[in-house]
Amino acid sequence: MLNVLWVGFFLTAFLIALVKLVLFGDAGIFAALTKALFDASKSAFEIALGLTGVMTLWLGVMKVGERAGMVDLLTRGLAPLFRRLFPDVPERHPALGAMTMNMAANMLGLDNAATPLGIKAMKELQTLNPHPDRASDAQVLFLVINTASVTLLPVTIFTYRAQLGARDPTDVFVPLLITTYLGTLVGLVATRFFQRFALLDRVTLAYVGGATLAIVALIAHFARLDAATLARQSAIVSNVLLFGLVAMFLVGAALRRVNAYEAFIEGAKDGFHTAVGIIPYLVAMLVAIAVFRASGALEALMDGLRHGVAQLGLDARWVDGLPTALMKPFSGSGARAMMISTMQTYGADSFAGRLASIIQGSTETTFYVLAVYFGAVGIRRVRHAVACGLIADVAGIAAGIAMAYLFFGRS
Numbered sequence: 001m002l003n004v005l006w007v008g009f010f011l012t013a014f015l016i017a018l019v020k021l022v023l024f025g026d027a028g029i030f031a032a033l034t035k036a037l038f039d040a041s042k043s044a045f046e047i048a049l050g051l052t053g054v055m056t057l058w059l060g061v062m063k064v065g066e067r068a069g070m071v072d073l074l075t076r077g078l079a080p081l082f083r084r085l086f087p088d089v090p091e092r093h094p095a096l097g098a099m100t101m102n103m104a105a106n107m108l109g110l111d112n113a114a115t116p117l118g119i120k121a122m123k124e125l126q127t128l129n130p131h132p133d134r135a136s137d138a139q140v141l142f143l144v145i146n147t148a149s150v151t152l153l154p155v156t157i158f159t160y161r162a163q164l165g166a167r168d169p170t171d172v173f174v175p176l177l178i179t180t181y182l183g184t185l186v187g188l189v190a191t192r193f194f195q196r197f198a199l200l201d202r203v204t205l206a207y208v209g210g211a212t213l214a215i216v217a218l219i220a221h222f223a224r225l226d227a228a229t230l231a232r233q234s235a236i237v238s239n240v241l242l243f244g245l246v247a248m249f250l251v252g253a254a255l256r257r258v259n260a261y262e263a264f265i266e267g268a269k270d271g272f273h274t275a276v277g278i279i280p281y282l283v284a285m286l287v288a289i290a291v292f293r294a295s296g297a298l299e300a301l302m303d304g305l306r307h308g309v310a311q312l313g314l315d316a317r318w319v320d321g322l323p324t325a326l327m328k329p330f331s332g333s334g335a336r337a338m339m340i341s342t343m344q345t346y347g348a349d350s351f352a353g354r355l356a357s358i359i360q361g362s363t364e365t366t367f368y369v370l371a372v373y374f375g376a377v378g379i380r381r382v383r384h385a386v387a388c389g390l391i392a393d394v395a396g397i398a399a400g401i402a403m404a405y406l407f408f409g410r411s
Contacts, residue, residue, distance in 0.1 A: 005327075005334060009288035013295035020296070032294045040290030044283040047340065048276070050163045056271035058155040061246055063267025064260050068252030074104035081207045085188075085197050086138045088128065095124035099142055107151060118146060118369075119376045126377040134381040135374065137195040140388070143373055144191050147364040147389040148184035148396065151176070153245060154361040160340060161357055166348035171231075172357045173238035174218070175403035179362040181215050182399040187392025194384040219406070227410040234407055278333075285337030293341070298323070317409070318401045320346060321355030325397045328359065329366040329390065336360065355404040363396040 017033055020026040078100045089095050098121035122139060129136040135143075154176055161169035185208070192199050199208070222230050253260040292298050302319055309316040324342060328335040339360040343353040366389040374382055 005331065006284065006288050009292040012297050013291040016295040016297050029295070033291050036290040036294035037287055040287045041283050043344070044286040045279060047160075047163055047286075048279040048282050052272055052276070055156075055159055056268040058159060059271030060264035060266075060268035061249060062153070062155065063270070064253050064258070064263045065245070065249035066267075067256075067258045067263040068249050068260075069256055070104075070249060070252060072104075073252075074107060075100040078103055080203050084201050084204050085141060087197055088136065088138050089125070090128075093124070093128070095121055095128065095138070098124050103145065106146070107153075115372070118142075118373055122373045122377050126379075132377075133379060135379050135383050135385055137197075139374075139379070140383055140385045141188075141191050141195070141197065143370060143385050144187045144388045144392060145184065146373070147366045147369050148180070148187040148392040151180050151361060153242070156336075157357050157361040160336075161343070161348050161353075164340065164343045164348040164353075166353075168235055168239075169348075170238045170242055171235055171407075172354055172361070173242065174222075174234050175400075175407045176358050176361045178215055178218060179358055179396055179399040179403050181211060183362055183392050183396025185212065186395035187388055190388045190391040191384070194388065223406060230407060230410075281333045282337065282340075285334055286340065289337055289341045293345075315405075315409075317351050318355060318404070320352035321359055321401070321404070324356040325359045325363070325400075328363045329393050330368070332365040332368065335365070351404065351408055354408050355400065358400040358404055359397055362400050363393050366390060366393055 013033060017026075017029040020029045075097070079096065082096055082100055082103075083089075083091060086096070086099070098117055102117035102121050121142060125136060125139045125142065126132065129139065154173070157172065157176070158169045161172070188199070188208070222234065225233065250260055252258075253263065289298075302322070305319045305322065306316040309319060321342060324335050324338040327338045339356040342356040343350075346352040348354075348357075366386070370382060370385060370389065374380075374385075
């Protein structure tokens, strides 16, 4: 799919430029495309290079948290909930441990750890599957929760926003947290229509109901504030929570007698390699999007959508964040490039830049996760996994748009 999208950007740009040259006499269109190629490749390298310091910092911090037992703590905290959501999985089965570890790693933004744990969980669930080529209820629910992508620490989003000049890179933290929770909740409810699990059990209600009440209270509090007060309080809450997590990691490391400095250095090395490793992917996608935009194709598409939305009497600012939303279910790197392109075009602190950041951090690459997790165990019949995963995606996008208007749309 990513190959089709990437080639499609280039060929569409070429055909549109050819039409402009032949039919409309636009002699400069191919020069603009060529300039876009070189400018975007240079910009992609500079962005990746600038990411090195911030990525090194945060992956170092995350390694301290991992060594301090934060993943284990979240695992123990999620275990009672998971026993009820996955009734077909016997108590103390290895699948429960792998699933909770995977979710805990996702929540803390430990992507490198989350994927192998997710594959391990899927393989453990496959040992309980009476129909090896058909996804079981437990496997479907596990995949939907993964695609909903609950994240407590969206480090990479903050990193890109910092690199692209945001005044407060973490100002999207609270709206992103709310959005990702709402998407997950909708995915959970949607899956409940297709299969049986204890959604109204006392323990489940304690987890889900408690989290929902907290989110509703947060939304209600911020909704009653004027724009200036909301921005100030949101920034305070975001930064206190984030720095509080760092402090908690360090305290946890001290209590477990972990050498926090050495753990940080180990994680920081991974951060350096990660930042360097994304350069080819970033160049590939940013160049493709740049020529697509330079040809006028992207703007024509967005103008058409804006016009349609305006005809309905609605505010059309959210349309500028739509490319990231449309790309995300298919490609994480493509959506990341769309987010960066949006922030470069409109500004990191623009409504569109913030909306793209929220969407990027609160939805998942549904088709990629489905292909990797189910492909790892040879499942061909995915049942309702795609439908429920996409429902969670749509809910996350809709919630992201709503939160962007609540937090940033009134200024």
